[in-house]
Amino acid sequence: MRDYGFSPAQQDEIWRRWREGQSFSLIERALGAPMQSARRFLQQSGGVRLTPQQLSERHLSAGEREEISRGIAAGESGRQLARRLGRSPSTVSCEIARNGGRDRYRAASTDEAAYARGRRPKQAKLAQRPALRALVEAKLALCWSPDQIAGWLRRQFPDDTAMQISHEAIYVSLYDPRCRQAIDRSRAQRLRSARPMRRPKIARRPTGRGIIRGMVSITARPAEVKDRKVPGHWEGDLVMGTRPSAVATLVERTSRYTTIVALPDGIKAEQVIPRLTKSLLGIPPHLRRTLTWDRGREIAEHQAITTETRMPIYLCKPRSPWQRGTNENTNRLLRQYLPKGADLHRFSQADLDAIAHELNHRPRKTHDYRTPAEGYADLLNSSDALTA
Incomplete structure (x- = not known):
C-alpha cells in the first residue's frame, strides 16, 4: 500500500x-x-485499516526453531528440547512432525512455512463458495443491505453454515482491498450510502422547524402507540430533494409498511394537505388510528386532515426526530432511491409506488427478516384489527 x-x-x-x-x-x-x-x-484501503501480521507469543520464534534444529543434530530428545526452550513437549513434537520429522527438519524453511500458514487474511468465504457469492451479489443488486442478506440466508439455510455469512464479512469483502477477488466491488454502489469506502459514524445536530397553530403535542398521544402492539398508528414527514422538490412518506409503526406521496405542486401546507389526505383515505379505516409528524410548516393545516380522515395528528417536540424514529429510519433507507441532490419532481407517483414496493419487499431484522409487506398483509387480514 x-x-x-x-x-x-x-x-x-x-x-x-x-x-x-x-x-x-x-x-x-x-x-x-x-x-x-x-x-x-x-x-486505497477502502476506509479499512490493514493490520500488519504479527507473531503471537504462543507461536515458536525463528530463534526457537533454530534451537530445535541444532538440538536434533546433537541427538537431543523432544522432551529435552522442550525443557530447554520452556515449551510443552507436545508443542515441540508437533512442530517436528509437521515439518518433515527429525531427518528433514530445517529451521529456515520451517519458519517460512509457518509464516505463510499464519498469513492474514485467509481467502474470503465468498471467494471460496461461488454459490454463496452469487446469492449475495444478486441480493446486493436488489439493494438489500448486508444485514438483511445475512439474516435472510440464516432463514433460508438454517442447517447449512456453508451458505451463511455475517453482514460484517460482506462489508469486508466489499471494502477491504485484500478481499477484492471475493466479490464484485461495484456492488457497493447498490448500498444505501453508495460510498466507495467505509466511513465512521458522525452524529448530526438536528434542526428545529417552525411553530404550528393548534398543534397537539406527542405527549398527548395514546400510550398504546409506544409498544406497537396495536396496528394503525403512522408516522410521516417530508423527504427533501433540491428545493422546493420533495415527497411525503407515511410509515405504519407495527409493520414498517411505507407509502410515498408525490408532491408535484410544492411543499406549502395548501399543496401538501390535499395529497396527504387522499393518501391517508386510501388506508382501511381500522388501520387509520393516529399520525405522528415533525413540526414542519407543511403540516400547518393538520386539522383539515383530521376532519377528513378522523385521524388525530400529534407533533414531535422541537429538535426531537427520534420521537418518530420509524419514519426517520425509513427516510434514511429511501435516500438510496431519492438522493438529497436530486430533483424529486421528476419522480411520478408510479415511480414512487415502485420504490415503495421494492422497499416493502426487503426483509427487516426487526421482523426476524420477514418483509413489511408480509406484516401489513397480516394486519389487513387480522380479525382482531377489524374489530378493534
Whole structure:
C-alpha cells in the first residue's frame, strides 16, 4: 500500500482523525499535507485499516526453531528440547512432525512455512463458495443491505453454515482491498450510502422547524402507540430533494409498511394537505388510528386532515426526530432511491409506488427478516384489527 509521503506516525494520525469523523480537508490541514493526499491514502484501503501480521507469543520464534534444529543434530530428545526452550513437549513434537520429522527438519524453511500458514487474511468465504457469492451479489443488486442478506440466508439455510455469512464479512469483502477477488466491488454502489469506502459514524445536530397553530403535542398521544402492539398508528414527514422538490412518506409503526406521496405542486401546507389526505383515505379505516409528524410548516393545516380522515395528528417536540424514529429510519433507507441532490419532481407517483414496493419487499431484522409487506398483509387480514 502506498504511503503518499506520510510517515508511520502521520499515518497513525490520519487513521485517528478519520475515526473521529474529521473531513479530508481538516486532516490535510492538520498534517500540512497537499490537497487530496489524505483522501487518496484512505481510499486505497477502502476506509479499512490493514493490520500488519504479527507473531503471537504462543507461536515458536525463528530463534526457537533454530534451537530445535541444532538440538536434533546433537541427538537431543523432544522432551529435552522442550525443557530447554520452556515449551510443552507436545508443542515441540508437533512442530517436528509437521515439518518433515527429525531427518528433514530445517529451521529456515520451517519458519517460512509457518509464516505463510499464519498469513492474514485467509481467502474470503465468498471467494471460496461461488454459490454463496452469487446469492449475495444478486441480493446486493436488489439493494438489500448486508444485514438483511445475512439474516435472510440464516432463514433460508438454517442447517447449512456453508451458505451463511455475517453482514460484517460482506462489508469486508466489499471494502477491504485484500478481499477484492471475493466479490464484485461495484456492488457497493447498490448500498444505501453508495460510498466507495467505509466511513465512521458522525452524529448530526438536528434542526428545529417552525411553530404550528393548534398543534397537539406527542405527549398527548395514546400510550398504546409506544409498544406497537396495536396496528394503525403512522408516522410521516417530508423527504427533501433540491428545493422546493420533495415527497411525503407515511410509515405504519407495527409493520414498517411505507407509502410515498408525490408532491408535484410544492411543499406549502395548501399543496401538501390535499395529497396527504387522499393518501391517508386510501388506508382501511381500522388501520387509520393516529399520525405522528415533525413540526414542519407543511403540516400547518393538520386539522383539515383530521376532519377528513378522523385521524388525530400529534407533533414531535422541537429538535426531537427520534420521537418518530420509524419514519426517520425509513427516510434514511429511501435516500438510496431519492438522493438529497436530486430533483424529486421528476419522480411520478408510479415511480414512487415502485420504490415503495421494492422497499416493502426487503426483509427487516426487526421482523426476524420477514418483509413489511408480509406484516401489513397480516394486519389487513387480522380479525382482531377489524374489530378493534
